[in-house]
Amino acid sequence: MRxxxxxxxxxxxxxxxxxxxxxxxxxxxxxxxTKYAPDALHGFVHGYAAPLxxxxxxLRIDRHWRTVYEVASRCGAKGVEMRALSALDIALWDxxxxxxxxxxxxxxxxxxxxxxxVYNTCAGPVYARSLDRAEGVGRxxxxxxxxxxxxxxxxxxxxxxAEGIRGMKIWPFDPxxxxxxxxxxxxxxxxxxxxxxxxxxxxVGREMEIMVEGHGLWSLPAAKRIAQAVEEFEPFWIExxxxxxxxxxxxxxxxxTRTPMLVSEMLMTRYEYLPVxxxxxxxxxxxxxxxxxxxxxxxxIGQMAEAHNLxxxxxxxxxxxxxxxxxxxxxxxxxxxxxxxxxxxxxxxxPQLVTTNIAIEDGYALPPxxxxxxxxxxxxxxxxxxxxxxxxxxx
Ligand SMILES: [Mg+2]
Numbered sequence: 001m002r003x004x005x006x007x008x009x010x011x012x013x014x015x016x017x018x019x020x021x022x023x024x025x026x027x028x029x030x031x032x033x034t035k036y037a038p039d040a041l042h043g044f045v046h047g048y049a050a051p052l053x054x055x056x057x058x059l060r061i062d063r064h065w066r067t068v069y070e071v072a073s074r075c076g077a078k079g080v081e082m083r084a085l086s087a088l089d090i091a092l093w094d095x096x097x098x099x100x101x102x103x104x105x106x107x108x109x110x111x112x113x114x115x116x117x118v119y120n121t122c123a124g125p126v127y128a129r130s131l132d133r134a135e136g137v138g139r140x141x142x143x144x145x146x147x148x149x150x151x152x153x154x155x156x157x158x159x160x161x162a163e164g165i166r167g168m169k170i171w172p173f174d175p176x177x178x179x180x181x182x183x184x185x186x187x188x189x190x191x192x193x194x195x196x197x198x199x200x201x202x203x204v205g206r207e208m209e210i211m212v213e214g215h216g217l218w219s220l221p222a223a224k225r226i227a228q229a230v231e232e233f234e235p236f237w238i239e240x241x242x243x244x245x246x247x248x249x250x251x252x253x254x255x256x257t258r259t260p261m262l263v264s265e266m267l268m269t270r271y272e273y274l275p276v277x278x279x280x281x282x283x284x285x286x287x288x289x290x291x292x293x294x295x296x297x298x299x300x301i302g303q304m305a306e307a308h309n310l311x312x313x314x315x316x317x318x319x320x321x322x323x324x325x326x327x328x329x330x331x332x333x334x335x336x337x338x339x340x341x342x343x344x345x346x347x348x349x350x351p352q353l354v355t356t357n358i359a360i361e362d363g364y365a366l367p368p369x370x371x372x373x374x375x376x377x378x379x380x381x382x383x384x385x386x387x388x389x390x391x392x393x394x395x
Contacts, residue, residue: 001026001099003058005393006050006088008042009377012386014349016129017319019377020045020087024058028098031376032091033321034083034290035128044072044084046392053088054394058095065089065296069269082268082293089294090325090373097372104328104373108299112334115364116327118341119167119211120160121317122149125348128317143344150175153196154203161204164362167236167338169211172196173226177217185222190229197233206234212259214241216266220249227257237262237284250281262286265315269293273301277308284337288315289329290322298326302333311337320350323358324373327365339365353381 005023018041020032034041052067068088072081097104105111122145148156149170160168176189185193200208212235218226223241230238237260242249244264254261260283263276268291276282285305289298302312312335314326323341330336341360350357356375359366368374382389 001028001057001059001095003054003056003394005391006045006054007389007391008038008045009382010038010042010388011381011384012388014129014319018042018087019319019321020091021377022053022058022088022091022095024095026099028095029376030058030091030093030095030098031321031373032087032089032094032290032294033319033325034087035318035322036083037080040080041084041087042390044081045088046390048072048081049084049088050392054392058092059099061089061092061096061296064092065294069293078268078272083291086290086292086294086297089296090289090321093295093325094372101371103368103371104295104325105331105367108295108328108332111331111367113331113336115361115366116330116336116339117167117363118165118339118360118365119169119209120145120165121169121213121340121342122146122156123317123342123344125344127342127344143347145344149196152199154199157200157204157208161207163343164364165343166207166363167209167211168200169213169239169340170196171213171215174213174215174217182217182222183219185218185225190225193226194229194233197230197235201233209236210234211236211262212238212241214239216240216243216264218242220253223253224256227253227259227261231257231259235259239286240264240266244276247275247279247281250276251279254281254283260284262313265291267292269297270300270304273304277304277310280308282310285310285312286315286340287312288318288322289325290318291315295325295329298329299333302329302335306333306335311335313338314340316340317342317345319345320354320357320375321373321377323350324368324375327358327368328373330365331367341365353377 007021009019018038173193263282265288
């Protein structure tokens, strides 16, 4: 089998997303996805990666990862190049599964879990279409879960629990960061940020796990203050209260609180996670297959976590291809603890984009059926008026 064409697909409605499609001479099409700075991603995919991959056997995935990584890392491996490689790698694994006639979790080594618990990241349908983290606040409507957790977390928790979803991620301290660029959080702000926790516990007691997101907005002392303040509500984890670059600061934050600490979808490649493991800087590990280096790298980082007796969880706040990739990885990984989901995305725009949507029952994602990822972009998506499809054929 040979790769004959690389396509990128960008949709005006989802300006931060970029889809990749890898075509083969046997008629198979593998799908990948990543997010942020799509113009630059597009440039790397067609200008740098395509000449390395076109004409090659798509099933030599490790070889291709290394080849593209070595080009990408000549001037620093982080950022656009790794996200582009992530999308391409996801598509290669999709092709491997299709060629084998097996679901992706099958070719990864089979399912360690019959189904995977999900939690709901409480974002609304338009969240993360720009870099504005408050996008969706004040919007009314179905599945406006960001506005809901800020104003009526009790109703939201009860609603989620009624669906069988027993975990919710919230970021109620974010609005207070901008005033001091995250250097300080006042006691009154702290108290206001705790209100959703009180409402959740009053409404559903201890039936709901709470994940606390910090988006890397805070200084170390402010993060410590938040971490200690939320302890009484026993969150399942705190996440990215500080940015993850300084491992010593992570260790100091982790040791300052009894709340388990998760690190971090902001890291890319096993090389950035390695010092986190070595320093015992995390209680749980999060990876994003569409950012960290694809299925190949997410799997390796998950296995590094396993070797350190740590659970791994897979990030998704993007599009449906990434969610499917994460779910397959989670089903395979013996140490997977959750797959992240955004119900507002799954129920609003995912069905407009892909042939098969994720199946969730009673708070668990079910194994996808069908070979490879088990989903693909709908043919009509490529013909949408807001679609830009760019294709590079093999020479
Ligand atoms: Mg996060």
